[in-house]
Amino acid sequence: MRDVMEYLSIARAAKLIAARQLSVVELTRALLARIEALDGKLNSFICVTADGALKGAARADTEIAAGNYRGPLHGIPIAIKDVFETKGVPTTGHSRLMLDNVPAKDASTVGALANAGAVMLGKLATHEFALGGPSFDLPFPPARNPWDLDRFTGGSSSGSGAAVAAGLCLGSIGTDNGGSIRTPAAMCGIVGLKPTYGRISLAGAMPMSYSLDHCGPMAWTVEDVALMLQVLAGHDPADPVSAKMPVPQYAAALSGNLKGVRVGLVRHFYEEEETATAPVCAAMEAAVLRLSELGAVVNEVRLPSLHEFHACCMIIVFGEAFAIHERDLQQRPQLFGEVARDRLTLAAFLSCADYVHAIRMRSRLTAETLAVLNGCDVLVMPTTLDVAPPITAVTKFGLFAKPSLTPPFNVTGLPAISICCGFEGGLPLGMQIAGRPFEEDMVLRVADAYERTTEWRASRPTLPIFSR
Amino acid sequence: MEEQERLSFTAFLARAKCLELQIPLEREHELYEALIYFERLAKRVRRDLGNEEPCHIFRLPHQE
Numbered sequence: 001m002r003d004v005m006e007y008l009s010i011a012r013a014a015k016l017i018a019a020r021q022l023s024v025v026e027l028t029r030a031l032l033a034r035i036e037a038l039d040g041k042l043n044s045f046i047c048v049t050a051d052g053a054l055k056g057a058a059r060a061d062t063e064i065a066a067g068n069y070r071g072p073l074h075g076i077p078i079a080i081k082d083v084f085e086t087k088g089v090p091t092t093g094h095s096r097l098m099l100d101n102v103p104a105k106d107a108s109t110v111g112a113l114a115n116a117g118a119v120m121l122g123k124l125a126t127h128e129f130a131l132g133g134p135s136f137d138l139p140f141p142p143a144r145n146p147w148d149l150d151r152f153t154g155g156s157s158s159g160s161g162a163a164v165a166a167g168l169c170l171g172s173i174g175t176d177n178g179g180s181i182r183t184p185a186a187m188c189g190i191v192g193l194k195p196t197y198g199r200i201s202l203a204g205a206m207p208m209s210y211s212l213d214h215c216g217p218m219a220w221t222v223e224d225v226a227l228m229l230q231v232l233a234g235h236d237p238a239d240p241v242s243a244k245m246p247v248p249q250y251a252a253a254l255s256g257n258l259k260g261v262r263v264g265l266v267r268h269f270y271e272e273e274e275t276a277t278a279p280v281c282a283a284m285e286a287a288v289l290r291l292s293e294l295g296a297v298v299n300e301v302r303l304p305s306l307h308e309f310h311a312c313c314m315i316i317v318f319g320e321a322f323a324i325h326e327r328d329l330q331q332r333p334q335l336f337g338e339v340a341r342d343r344l345t346l347a348a349f350l351s352c353a354d355y356v357h358a359i360r361m362r363s364r365l366t367a368e369t370l371a372v373l374n375g376c377d378v379l380v381m382p383t384t385l386d387v388a389p390p391i392t393a394v395t396k397f398g399l400f401a402k403p404s405l406t407p408p409f410n411v412t413g414l415p416a417i418s419i420c421c422g423f424e425g426g427l428p429l430g431m432q433i434a435g436r437p438f439e440e441d442m443v444l445r446v447a448d449a450y451e452r453t454t455e456w457r458a459s460r461p462t463l464p465i466f467s468r
Numbered sequence: 469m470e471e472q473e474r475l476s477f478t479a480f481l482a483r484a485k486c487l488e489l490q491i492p493l494e495r496e497h498e499l500y501e502a503l504i505y506f507e508r509l510a511k512r513v514r515r516d517l518g519n520e521e522p523c524h525i526f527r528l529p530h531q532e
Contacts, residue, residue: 311512318506330488342495346502348487349475350510357513400505 005030007460010170010224014072017064024064024075028057028119031077035121035168038463041149043141044162046082048122049089053077056119063117072227074117079169081157082123083130083206084110084215093206094126096139096335097328107204108236109173109215116231121169124159130175130208131156131321132340134391142391145188146461147427151388154187156180160218161188165461171219171228175205177212178313178399179383179406182418185218186383186430189420189456191225191447192218194406196438197413198243200229201236209320212313212410221457222419222448226250229440245438253441254448259295261446263288264376266303269405273306276385279424284382287421287431287450291380294449301376303408304368310403312365313411315358318347339396346397366412373414373436378446381405383418383430405432415440419447420456428456475503 005027008016016022032050039045060075085091085103087110092098106114114120125143127133133155134142143158145151146166153161157174161184164172174181176194185192193216200215207213217228230250236242265288270276276284292298303309322329325344333341373379382405409416414434421431431450435443451457475483480500484491491499 307512311509314509315506315513330490333490338495342499342502345484345489345491345499346506348489349480349483349503350506354506354510354513357510361513397502397505400502400509 007167008170009221010072010076010219010227011221013076013170014074014227017075018069020064024057024060024119025054027075028053028077028121031121031168038166039168041464042144042146042162042166042168044125044143044159044166044168045079046092046094046123046125046140046159047090049120052089053119053121060117060119070117073113073231075119076117076170077119077121078113078171079121079124079160079163080110081126081160081172081174083126083175084173085204086110086120086123089123091123091206092139093129094133094138094140095128095337095340097332099139103204105204108201108238109232110204112231113173124163124172126158127156128337128340129206129321129325130177130180132337132343133158134394135337135339138337144391145388146463147189148388150390151427152187152391152394154184154384154388157184157192157218161185161190161192164188164190164218164220166463167460171217171224173215173228173232174218175208176214176216176410177209177317178410179404181214181216181218182383182406182416182430182432183404185418186428187388189428189459190218190220191222191417191419192216193225193229193417193440193443194409194415195229195233195440196243196415198241199245199415199438199440200232201239201242203236203238207324209317211320212317214410222417222444222451223251223254225417226254226444226448233440243438248441250441250444253445255445256449256452257295258291258446258449261296261378262376263291263296263298263446264301264372264379265298266379266381267300268302269306269381270385274385274403276382279422280382280385280429283422283429284431288380290450290453291446294453296446299376301372301379303372303379304365306403306405306408308361309365309408309411312358312361313407314400315350315354316362318343319350319355319358322347322350342396362411365408369408369412369414370436377435377442379434381432383432387424387427387429409434413437415443417443417447419451421454422456423459
């Protein structure tokens with residue numbers, strides 16, 4: 001029974017909890033035991049809030065027994081990337097500089113999840129301030145990929161990817177300024193959604209890049225991500241860039257029907273401008289075929305150059321990140337890990353003109369991408385060019401040198417999801433699906449239709465505890 | 469290093485000092501050489517746009 005509980009999806013657990021066939025306390029205890037057994041190797045958690053989780057679980061059981069069921073997240077154990085403020089619980093950004101930071105209130109997203117009745121199991125590993133990792137000189141070790149402990153999780157929502165894939169929590173929230181939700185989702189074989197800029201409040205999320213940061217849900221299935229988005233989406237007056245846009249019923253969009261949906265395949269990103277590995281290309285061909293079989297109309301489209309998106313994103317991200325961390329770099333640089341410190345130091349040499357040109361370029365790239373989206377409903381491409389590399393092979397400055405496939409949707413602010421589209425050598429592959437502004441429902445619809453007709457959700461990482 | 473047009477190594481260190489940045493001695497050359505990455509990124513965004521292209525980088529409320 002214990003293993004069954006750990007591998008529950010949010011949707012399945014919610015049904016059992018609502019029907020009072022599953023105790024929230026029992027589920028929470030099982031997950032805490034699993035964290036205790038496995039996380040010494042995975043390093044996905046920075047901090048486990050066991051006492052608070054058990055109290056929250058007991059409260060949820062009491063409320064539900066009294067007929068006060070709040071909805072599908074009521075009693076669902078989740079964990080939070082350690083860049084979101086959590087009242088009374090340290091929020092470190094995985095940095096020595098923030099070890100003593102104990103917020104007085106929750107980030108808006110954390111509060112929304114708590115109001116929905118979710119049970120917080122703890123805080124999850126990230127890269128230092130979501131920009132410096134994987135690193136081995138920080139106060140906490142880097143998270144490991146549960147599919148192969150010697151592999152990178154992707155980042156920066158590294159703990160979120162690892163913990164969800166390993167069944168240590170049923171869902172998580174991450175942040176994404178260039179791929180930090182979607183890359184770990186792909187490399188850890190889970191689902192991660194970066195919504196439209198402004199769709200989910202950034203209030204109380206530690207900033208890395210003011211204009212490119214996004215918050216979003218990460219979980220095992222598309223349906224689970226839709227259930228989390230329902231709770232997280234909406235206007236928040238505490239966030240000046242939060243959008244006043246209506247929030248649709250996301251689960252209602254998961255029809256399984258793609259008849260007539262127009263899909264734009266962005267092949268030039270990964271076969272012309274950059275070269276994805278043969279297994280990634282083969283997985284994309286198979287995925288596109290499946291979308292066609294489901295009724296979608298697939299055509300190749302051309303977006304602006306991937307290298308332009310890359311340059312634009314890097315200059316804006318690191319220009320803004322330097323502005324955030326400049327004082328600490330000057331006054332207490334020794335407290336940074338080497339990776340974050342050196343990347344930020346380089347950013348100090350960007351000029352104001354570089355930043356302005358990047359912002360101007362961003363406007364053009366966004367307009368050209370939206371023009372392509374006039375002719376199709378979603379864009380598809382791989383999330384990454386290859387499977388997760390060895391964790392020791394990730395270099396300090398590699399992200400500046402080689403474009404990745406995720407930044408175009410930070411630059412444009414468009415919604416984009418990563419879902420599992422296969423495996424190579426036992427490691428997951430990801431497909432990225434992007435859509436028009438505030439059309440997360442269409443992105444989820446396509447992702448869900450694909451997911452439910454493939455077998456990828458049947459595979460979980462094999463971890464030592466299961467070999468007993 | 470041919471592309472390293474902005475700064476000589478000496479100017480790099482002087483600029484770092486002006487910016488009040490402390491660069492560990494053993495990483496000075498590594499960081500200087502890594503400037504090439506931002507040099508390339510900056511070149512790409514600079515060559516893309518002509519000054520004639522209108523582009524608002526800030527919108528006043530009445531423009532939204």
